Amino acid sequence: MTKQPAHIVVAGGGYVGLYTAHRLQRRLRRELGRGTVRITVISPEPYMTYQPFLPEAAAGSISPRHVVVPLRRVLAKCRFVPGAVTAVDTEGHTVSVRTVAGEEAGGEPLRIAYDELVLAPGSISRTLPVPGLAEHGIGFKTVEEAIGLRNHVLEQLDIASSTRDSAVRSAALTFVFVGGGYAGVEALAELEDMGRYACRYYHNIRPEEQKWMLVEATDRILPEVGEEMGRYAQRELRGRNIDIRLGTRLESCEDRTAVLSDGSRHPARTLVWTAGVKPHPVLAACGVPLDDRGRVRCTTTLRVEGVDHVWSAGDAAAVPDLTAPPADPPALCAPNAQHAVRQARRLADNIAAAVRGRPAADYRHRNAGSVASLGLHKGVARIYGRRLKGFPAWLLHRAYHLSRVPTFNRKARVLAEWTLAGLFRREIVSLGSLEHPRAEFELAAGSRRHPEDT
Structure with missing residues (x-):
């Protein structure tokens, strides 16, 4: 009787999914060639977004198509x-999978x-149950x-430039970002740079x-990036007339008005929500143990606790941090891209070892530091204990992420x-x-009158 090849299924095409499958292709090259192993990657999108x-990309420095990595091309040996x-x-x-074809066929x-x-x-x-957030908030997690x-920010400049209503103009020129982590600060800094530059093409907007x-x-x-570099970033942004409200929450954004916990009200046509992430809710239907934050409980080898042949890593996983001081409960790895990429490599190596009947190794890391961009030619960084700011930090930010984006093709294009x-x-x-490519055609088709209607 012919033995069936070992089937490795990777559920997800993000950081962990792509990097794990890509490394497995190399680690199991001989097995894939012999047909004793096969790998399947399941993802709702055919690409990984390098966030x-x-x-x-939002500021126009990089083309959107170069921010994403096509899974089919990179994972050529995977299904x-x-x-x-x-x-x-x-x-x-x-694994149960909902496909587009299955949905259409019911x-x-x-x-x-x-x-x-x-x-x-x-x-x-x-997200939080903030009134008006679902109707007016804009996320910042996908390339779309x-x-x-x-497009929205530039449209607001068009609105401000063309209206005679001072209230509409003021709201169009007000941009509120909620969340002071990487995503919020970098998005705000890049778009403020773009908005300031764009004003040279609007004769009536300063x-x-x-x-x-x-x-x-x-x-x-x-x-x-640490307390000192955080204070520097704060001074740098405030020096560009960016209003930073610390210790403040968004209470409401109904009627396009941002109401803050300090009592202030700010009519704004733009509200960007970058106040953190949470594990994907599908994990609750996967029959695996979850912690109080909804993450999969994992061992130090990235196996799911108490479940055979199931592994996890990245934002969805609660992985013990072996480099942290002993504590009760033990410290966990932070849900960031640096851990996701490193865990994916260890995860692929451990799965390859399991397929070959060898023991798995623990995930252990050395914190390299953090880098953040504050707009064109400006940044902050803390790398291996050294602090950088301004142009050197911005240059390091670009060099680091260029080295981390997958494939030589993407590196060269960026x-x-x-x-x-x-x-x-x-x-x-x-x-x-x-965003609405059929709008003009629908208008044309809807406005056509049939001869029998005349």
């Missing part, structure tokens, strides 16, 4: 299934059997949201008329775009119609 580049995991049967070793979900399963659905935006925000505001519930921004952006002026044009 650190989203602020630059790719476009769909969303809806449930996992850990006893029967099967059929049953696709069931895929596995021998080893990687749960890597990633995270979603963590980044490009939509760019840069100082724009009001950019950052709302943060804690007492500092960018905690990852570097070429940065070079061209340094030689030519910014492109300041809104392509909001891309």
Whole structure:
């Protein structure tokens, strides 16, 4: 009787999913060639978004297509299934997948059997029950949201330039960002740079008329780069007339008015929500143990606690941090990109070892530090204990992320775009119609009158 090849299923196409599958392709090259192992990657999107580049994509420094990595091209030795995991049967070793074809046909979900399963659905935006947030808030986690925000900001300049209503103009030129972590600070800084530059093409808008505001519930921004560099970033942003409200929460944004916990009210047509993430809710249907934050409980080898042949890492996983001082309960690895990439490598090595009947190794890391961009030619960094700011930190930020984005193809394209952006002026044009490509055709088709109607 012919033995079936070992089937490794990777549920998720984000950082962990892509890096794990990509490394498995190399680690199990011989097994894949012999047909004794096969790898399947399941993801609702056919690409991985390199999120650190989203602020630059929103500001127009990088083309949106170069912020994403196509899964089919990079994972050429893997089978790719476009769909969303809806449930996992850990006893029967099967994964239920909702595919587009299945939805359209109204059929049953696709069931895929596995021998080893990687749960890597990633995270979603963590929202709060703030009145008006669902109607008026803009997220900043996907490339679609980044490009939509760019178009939106430029459209607000168009509105401000063309209206005679002072209230509408003021609201159009007010941009509120909620959340003082990487995503919020970098997005705000890049877009403020873009907005200030764009004013040279609007004869009746002065840069100082724009009001950019950052709302943060804690007492500092960018905690990852340390207290000293966080204070420097705060001074740098305030020096650009950016209003930073620390220890302040968004209470409401109904009727396009941001109401803050300090009692102030700010009519604004732009409210960007970057106040953290939470594990994907599908984990609750996967039959695995979760912690109080909804993350999968994992061992130091990245196996799921108490569940055979299931692994996890990244934002969705609660992984003990072996480099932290002993504590009760033990410290966990932070849910950031640095850990996700490193855990994915260890995870792939451990799965390859399991397939070959070898023991798995613990995940242990050395914190390299953090880098953050504050707009063009400005940044902060703390690398191996050394602190940098200004242009050197910005240059390090670009060099670090260029080295981390997957594939030589993407590295070369991003570097070429940065070079061209340094030689030519910014492109300041809104392509909001891309978000509704059929609008003009629908209008034309709807306005046509049939002969029998006359």
